[in-house]
Amino acid sequence: MARLNLWRWAVLGLAALYFLVPLGASVVFSVDVNDEVTFDAYSRIVATGGFVSSLVLALELAAATIALVLLLLVPATVALRLGAPRLRPVVEVVCSLPLVVPPIAFVAGISTVLKWGPDYLSRTPLFQTIVAIQNPDFPFVLVLAYVVMALPFAYRALDAGLRAVDVPTLVEAARSCGASPAQALLRAVLPNLRGALLNASFLTLALVLGEYTVAHLLGYQPFAVWIVDISGSQAQMSVAVSVLSLLVTWVLLLALAALSGRRAPSRSVSQGMTTP
Amino acid sequence: MTDALTRAGTATAAPSKRRRRAPGWLAVAPLLVVTAIAFGIPALAMLNGAFTVKDQATGATSYSISNLTGSLQGAYLTALLGSVKLSALSAAISAVLGLFLAQAVVTSRSRALREAVLTASGVLANFGGVPLAFAFVATLGNSGVLTQRLALKDTGWNLYSFSGLTLVYLYFLIPLMVLTITPALEGLRTQWREAAQNNGATHAQYWRHVALPVLGPSLLGGFVLLFGSAFAAYATAAAMVGSSVPLVTLQIADALSGNVLVGQENVALALSLDMVLVAGLVMAVYLPLQRRSVRWLA
Numbered sequence: 001m002a003r004l005n006l007w008r009w010a011v012l013g014l015a016a017l018y019f020l021v022p023l024g025a026s027v028v029f030s031v032d033v034n035d036e037v038t039f040d041a042y043s044r045i046v047a048t049g050g051f052v053s054s055l056v057l058a059l060e061l062a063a064a065t066i067a068l069v070l071l072l073l074v075p076a077t078v079a080l081r082l083g084a085p086r087l088r089p090v091v092e093v094v095c096s097l098p099l100v101v102p103p104i105a106f107v108a109g110i111s112t113v114l115k116w117g118p119d120y121l122s123r124t125p126l127f128q129t130i131v132a133i134q135n136p137d138f139p140f141v142l143v144l145a146y147v148v149m150a151l152p153f154a155y156r157a158l159d160a161g162l163r164a165v166d167v168p169t170l171v172e173a174a175r176s177c178g179a180s181p182a183q184a185l186l187r188a189v190l191p192n193l194r195g196a197l198l199n200a201s202f203l204t205l206a207l208v209l210g211e212y213t214v215a216h217l218l219g220y221q222p223f224a225v226w227i228v229d230i231s232g233s234q235a236q237m238s239v240a241v242s243v244l245s246l247l248v249t250w251v252l253l254l255a256l257a258a259l260s261g262r263r264a265p266s267r268s269v270s271q272g273m274t275t276p
Numbered sequence: 277m278t279d280a281l282t283r284a285g286t287a288t289a290a291p292s293k294r295r296r297r298a299p300g301w302l303a304v305a306p307l308l309v310v311t312a313i314a315f316g317i318p319a320l321a322m323l324n325g326a327f328t329v330k331d332q333a334t335g336a337t338s339y340s341i342s343n344l345t346g347s348l349q350g351a352y353l354t355a356l357l358g359s360v361k362l363s364a365l366s367a368a369i370s371a372v373l374g375l376f377l378a379q380a381v382v383t384s385r386s387r388a389l390r391e392a393v394l395t396a397s398g399v400l401a402n403f404g405g406v407p408l409a410f411a412f413v414a415t416l417g418n419s420g421v422l423t424q425r426l427a428l429k430d431t432g433w434n435l436y437s438f439s440g441l442t443l444v445y446l447y448f449l450i451p452l453m454v455l456t457i458t459p460a461l462e463g464l465r466t467q468w469r470e471a472a473q474n475n476g477a478t479h480a481q482y483w484r485h486v487a488l489p490v491l492g493p494s495l496l497g498g499f500v501l502l503f504g505s506a507f508a509a510y511a512t513a514a515a516m517v518g519s520s521v522p523l524v525t526l527q528i529a530d531a532l533s534g535n536v537l538v539g540q541e542n543v544a545l546a547l548s549l550d551m552v553l554v555a556g557l558v559m560a561v562y563l564p565l566q567r568r569s570v571r572w573l574a
């Protein structure tokens with residue numbers, strides 16, 4: 001037994017070393033200038049060109065993505081519970097398909113479609129649409145891409161939440177008390193789904209804030225792209241910003257873990273396929 | 277009173293039952309329309325482009341498989357194989373290390389330790405992309421903290437290489453494996469081990485004849501999941517190594533940014549199609565295995 005314990009502590013110790021050293025070293029790297037501790041890199045962040053605009057863009061994109069994801073998924077998943085079971089396989093397949101297409105392949109497809117604008121569609125009203133969704137102030141095309149990429153996690157989060165609620169009974173009870181269908185949904189079903197809605201929103205938020213591939217290749221500069229862009233000239237600050245953005249994301253995910261029960265958001269297939 | 281209530285109940289229930297089918301479709305339709313536009317059109321465009329060849333001189337287009345064959349030759353083939361090699365190696369290492377780590381946690385009786393490791397794994401498995409790359413650059417890069425303190429340069433260490441990238445990928449793959457394999461390890465009943473011991477089996481025999489066969493589907497499923505995750509990774513590699521290590525994601529990005537010969541854009545789409553096929557294969561292996569391993573946990 002003693003030998004087994006020793007073995008276990010060796011495994012855990014090595015794991016702790018591997019997972020903690022890069023984090024510690026990043027902090028050291030970002031505060032250490034010629035062996036003196038200085039928080040200069042952190043204090044300069046806000047004043048650096050592009051920080052505020054890229055962060056604001058990332059947050060706006062995240063807000064729009066979360067809103068659209070919930071607007072699309074909540075009615076659909078509730079309807080599946082209410083008596084459209086034949087649609088369930090359809091929705092499940094649709095929400096899992098994005099897993100099979102890696103983000104880089106997805107963005108290759110998107111940029112091909114965007115090129116159709118000037119190439120074939122210049123005389124049609126669709127051309128204006130294609131121009132409009134590429135507006136550099138708020139590239140809606142990114143929102144569309146992120147909605148697709150977030151679908152698998154958000155669907156699973158909502159579906160798991162709905163499994164714990166007896167939706168038909170809830171709706172029937174609300175209806176017998178005189179509620180309209182909309183009231184039943186808004187005032188009886190949604191409050192019971194608060195955990196699942198938060199879950200889906202946080203996962204989407206983490207995805208959008210960290211997303212680099214699609215934004216970079218379509219030529220936009222939200223937060224993750226900005227960090228890479230400044231890393232060439234300001235290595236120390238890019239590490240400092242990484243440390244900060246990590247802390248923010250982790251606090252969000254830990255809060256999610258605490259809110260949704262004990263265990264951390266068990267990362268399903270989807271995340272494994274897309275995040276890095 | 278009761279009579280009125282029941283009548284009201286049946287009055288509302290009957291039409292709502294009849295109306296249910298229409299709202300079902302109506303509620304799902306926006307989801308289907310938006311995915312058809314945002315996902316379907318780019319996917320079809322990719323498929324179409326992968327098979328389209330444009331004649332540079334005349335501008336005429338025709339369908340052929342020359343992009344696909346082109347994507348399986350020369351530098352593209354090297355990149356594809358590089359990706360497969362990197363993903364397979366890092367997935368294999370992570371599967372083994374993740375199994376050890378999960379086993380160490382599951383067999384310890386400390387509930388706090390178990391919760392802490394699982395929560396940390398959930399967080400770390402989500403840690404990919406740009407910040408991960410910079411954390412390792414700060415640690416083991418050319419002017420990284422460890423590189424300088426331990427004078428690793430003299431030993432020939434180079435983070436911006438195949439082995440450096442493997443080391444970085446373990447950082448999100450091991451936690452992913454821990455999350456995937458822990459339920460299966462928890463499904464191993466102590467009675468099975470006791471039964472094996474009572475029949476005179478050694479520790480090694482128990483693992484070879486009982487534990488590993490039961491864990492088999494979960495282990496293999498975990499491995500292909502990690503493989504797919506590593507195969508699709510782009511941001512980490514792009515932020516860290518640029519394009520000094522040949523990877524298929526980096527090649528596609530280069531081709532999309534126009535860093536290659538004119539007329540090669542569609543090869544990027546063909547490469548994307550190659551990636552989709554590999555990812556599809558991974559899912560085709562993973563899903564049945566996952567279903568199979570669930571049987572033991574019931």
